[in-house]
Amino acid sequence: MTSPLGKDLLALEPLTPEQIGLILDTAEPFKEISERAIKKVPTLRGSTIVNLFFEPSTRTRVSFEFAEKRLSADTVNVAASGSSVSKGETLVDTARNLEAMRIDMVVMRHGASGAAQFLAERIESNVINAGDGTHEHPTQGLLDLLTLRDHFGDLRGLRVCIVGDVLHSRVARSNIWGLQKMGAEVAVCGPRSLLPNAIAEFGVTVFDRVEAAMEWAQALNVLRLQLERMTAGYIPSLREYNRVFGVTRERLERIDHDVLILHPGPMNRGVEIDSDVADGPHSVILNQVTNGVAIRMAVLYLLAGGRPELAETAKSTPGGER
Amino acid sequence: MTRPLVLQGGRIIDPSQDLDVVGDVIVIDGTIAHAGPRGGMPDGAEIIDCAGAIVSPGFIDVHCHLREPGREDVETIATGARAAAAGGFTAVCAMPNTDPVTDNQAAVGFVVRQGQRANSARVYPIGAISVRQEGHALAEVGEMVGAGAVAISDDGRPVASAQLMRTALEYARTFTIPVIDHCEEPTLAVGGAMNEGIVSARLGLRGVPSEAEEIMVIRDILLSRRTGGHVHIAHVSTKGSVELIRWGKDRGIKVTAEVCPHHLSLTEEAVEGYNTNAKMNPPLRTAEDVAVLGEAVRDGTIDAIATDHAPHHYDEKEREFADAPNGIVGFETALAVVVTSLVGSRVVDFPTLIERMSVAPARIFHLPGGSLARGRPADITVFDPSREWVVDPEQFLSKGRNTPYAGRKLRGRAICTVVGGRIVYHIAAQEH
Numbered sequence: 001m002t003s004p005l006g007k008d009l010l011a012l013e014p015l016t017p018e019q020i021g022l023i024l025d026t027a028e029p030f031k032e033i034s035e036r037a038i039k040k041v042p043t044l045r046g047s048t049i050v051n052l053f054f055e056p057s058t059r060t061r062v063s064f065e066f067a068e069k070r071l072s073a074d075t076v077n078v079a080a081s082g083s084s085v086s087k088g089e090t091l092v093d094t095a096r097n098l099e100a101m102r103i104d105m106v107v108m109r110h111g112a113s114g115a116a117q118f119l120a121e122r123i124e125s126n127v128i129n130a131g132d133g134t135h136e137h138p139t140q141g142l143l144d145l146l147t148l149r150d151h152f153g154d155l156r157g158l159r160v161c162i163v164g165d166v167l168h169s170r171v172a173r174s175n176i177w178g179l180q181k182m183g184a185e186v187a188v189c190g191p192r193s194l195l196p197n198a199i200a201e202f203g204v205t206v207f208d209r210v211e212a213a214m215e216w217a218q219a220l221n222v223l224r225l226q227l228e229r230m231t232a233g234y235i236p237s238l239r240e241y242n243r244v245f246g247v248t249r250e251r252l253e254r255i256d257h258d259v260l261i262l263h264p265g266p267m268n269r270g271v272e273i274d275s276d277v278a279d280g281p282h283s284v285i286l287n288q289v290t291n292g293v294a295i296r297m298a299v300l301y302l303l304a305g306g307r308p309e310l311a312e313t314a315k316s317t318p319g320g321e322r
Numbered sequence: 323m324t325r326p327l328v329l330q331g332g333r334i335i336d337p338s339q340d341l342d343v344v345g346d347v348i349v350i351d352g353t354i355a356h357a358g359p360r361g362g363m364p365d366g367a368e369i370i371d372c373a374g375a376i377v378s379p380g381f382i383d384v385h386c387h388l389r390e391p392g393r394e395d396v397e398t399i400a401t402g403a404r405a406a407a408a409g410g411f412t413a414v415c416a417m418p419n420t421d422p423v424t425d426n427q428a429a430v431g432f433v434v435r436q437g438q439r440a441n442s443a444r445v446y447p448i449g450a451i452s453v454r455q456e457g458h459a460l461a462e463v464g465e466m467v468g469a470g471a472v473a474i475s476d477d478g479r480p481v482a483s484a485q486l487m488r489t490a491l492e493y494a495r496t497f498t499i500p501v502i503d504h505c506e507e508p509t510l511a512v513g514g515a516m517n518e519g520i521v522s523a524r525l526g527l528r529g530v531p532s533e534a535e536e537i538m539v540i541r542d543i544l545l546s547r548r549t550g551g552h553v554h555i556a557h558v559s560t561k562g563s564v565e566l567i568r569w570g571k572d573r574g575i576k577v578t579a580e581v582c583p584h585h586l587s588l589t590e591e592a593v594e595g596y597n598t599n600a601k602m603n604p605p606l607r608t609a610e611d612v613a614v615l616g617e618a619v620r621d622g623t624i625d626a627i628a629t630d631h632a633p634h635h636y637d638e639k640e641r642e643f644a645d646a647p648n649g650i651v652g653f654e655t656a657l658a659v660v661v662t663s664l665v666g667s668r669v670v671d672f673p674t675l676i677e678r679m680s681v682a683p684a685r686i687f688h689l690p691g692g693s694l695a696r697g698r699p700a701d702i703t704v705f706d707p708s709r710e711w712v713v714d715p716e717q718f719l720s721k722g723r724n725t726p727y728a729g730r731k732l733r734g735r736a737i738c739t740v741v742g743g744r745i746v747y748h749i750a751a752q753e754h
Contacts, residue, residue, distance in 0.1 A: 013524065092640050112642035113526035114596030133644070135526030170526060196523035197531070
């Protein structure tokens with residue numbers, strides 16, 4: 001059965017608005033399953049899924065694992081170390097070994113941009129990109145879209161600004177493409193040393209000052225600042241980053257409208273975001289985490305060949321518990 | 323005494339003597355006896371029918387990597403020389419980034435001997451600028467030249483120190499050899515895997531800005547002006563570099579330059595899909611750079627076309643883009659790529675192509691060849707300018723298969739390659 005998404009979910013850039021809309025709509029009925037006492041349906045019973053994580057990740061890996069288990073798939077977690085040339089098995093050998101074990105799907109997190117596509121081209125199993133280098137993190141982009149849609153009802157015309165290290169952020173790329181395809185207006189804000197030189201060609205507005213970004217935006221997606229950016233010389237210090245680009249309550253209070261706050265986690269409290277903003281009334285950071293499970297269930301379901309219109313009935317099929 | 327050879331009835335193009343005429347090239351005792359309208363046929367001659375083909379002075383590639391010593395699994399001097407001959411090259415210059423580095427007279431002598439043993443396209447060694455290409459101490463340039471080195475370069479390892487570059491340019495003057503620089507400002511290029519621009523930003527790959535090349539191009543030109551030494555800029559890839567080289571030449575500074583076929587025909591878009599066979603250093607740039615480079619070949623701002631032939635083992639390229647090595651093979655596609663992209667689009671004509679692939683390389687590197695004048699060594703390339711073929715890497719004589727042109731239909735192909743009067747390649751021997 002061919003899925004409406006194709007074989008894999010590698011990135012949001014190649015998807016159509018209809019495909020993205022389909023994933024978001026399919027996620028809606030799956031939200032409810034996680035609210036049940038018995039959080040399990042038999043939809044993927046008999047499917048085997050490998051969660052292959054070449055980079056440490058808690059949130060994304062656990063979210064995928066819950067999504068898989070709540071759909072009754074058999075899952076194996078593989079934490080592989082490093083992608084470096086010098087150590088260990090090559091990615092192509094890893095791919096061949098997985099294929100030989102006749103698995104159905106691979107969820108992969110890898111430090112190299114393009115690694116998910118590389119794997120997808122070499123195995124018949126479905127591949128879901130759980131983040132590849134500084135390229136894309138499509139399920140994160142989708143769960144951000146779902147969270148925004150929950151709050152605003154419609155993404156068309158919505159003004160969203162992505163704040164922080166866009167240069168090294170796979171979350172930023174997936175958000176830019178996803179939001180633009182769904183009709184939102186996208187801006188970015190951050191030190192120019194952490195924005196791609198060609199950023200204007202993405203069709204986004206660029207704000208040099210976070211205050212101006214807040215004035216403009218209805219929602220801010222605040223990116224995690226990797227602490228090694230300071231040692232690599234992109235910014236002078238975390239302290240100064242917070243002073244100039246930090247999303248603080250003081251700054252938000254000067255704005256005459258409410259601004260929804262998203263953050264893909266994990267947060268550096270007091271660096272890119274202050275605690276009273278992260279924990280404040282306009283933060284939907286934990287809603288993002290909840291939506292993450294539903295989005296991943298929807299993606300797994302669709303790639304497995306599930307018909308979108310049956311998602312509603314899939315969740316109500318009895319007998320999921322073992 | 324060997325049998326005379328007659329290359330009969332081809333279009334003879336020899337820009338070194340402004341020759342463009344249908345006729346015969348007659349080779350006796352390894353040297354050119356006649357090149358022009360049909361002449362007297364020597365007794366017992368071997369005759370090659372060249373009707374419809376172009377007969378030109380042999381192509382000379384001033385930039386290639388033959389991997390021996392050190393990586394004989396990837397290429398040897400023998401396989402490289404045969405692949406070069408199959409591409410129409412009668413001579414190639416081998417870069418010194420071997421293992422061990424070709425940085426002394428013994429290592430240079432080894433390359434010379436292996437080249438002679440290969441008995442195909444001539445192989446000229448390029449010596450290292452610095453000991454072990456480490457960028458510190460000047461290598462024994464005089465001894466290397468004595469052993470057969472025709473130039474010096476730390477190719478693959480840009481000369482970061484301006485003082486070392488200055489010294490090399492001054493010192494090399496004694497021996498009248500060019501100092502070849504791979505122009506790349508290392509702090510700007512660090513970690514870069516492709517051209518910096520919208521494609522790198524989209525793919526999430528670290529980019530190398532064109533300025534990384536241009537900063538070093540102008541540094542080298544200014545040091546050449548200061549020292550009077552001959553600097554040769556390897557694999558020019560940006561519009562800005564062309565403008566800087568033109569600036570230097572306009573002022574009479576001793577700068578020459580080469581460009582690779584891939585930089586004349588492909589853009590950064592070829593990297594889409596993380597194609598590691600589109601990964602090279604300098605990286606593929608933009609369509610504007612490609613257009614300016616073609617124009618620079620036409621007007622002579624760029625002197626020579628060189629392949630930067632860089633074979634890699636297939637599984638070295640079969641990996642994540644950022645981890646894959648730089649470089650592609652070039653010997654067996656260079657002519658066709660240049661014919662298809664530059665002659666096909668009428669940017670250059672065949673006499674200009676031959677000037678840039680044969681006459682100019684011989685002139686700027688002070689090598690024999692590059693001319694069909696009477697008495698010169700009979701290094702000759704015969705190629706069919708209109709023959710169409712589909713690139714199949716499995717057919718390459720090189721051990722390398724890493725090419726972005728696989729499956730591409732190209733026009734122009736070497737038919738017969740003659741080195742010192744001896745046929746070292748004939749396409750009929752490869753077919754069937």
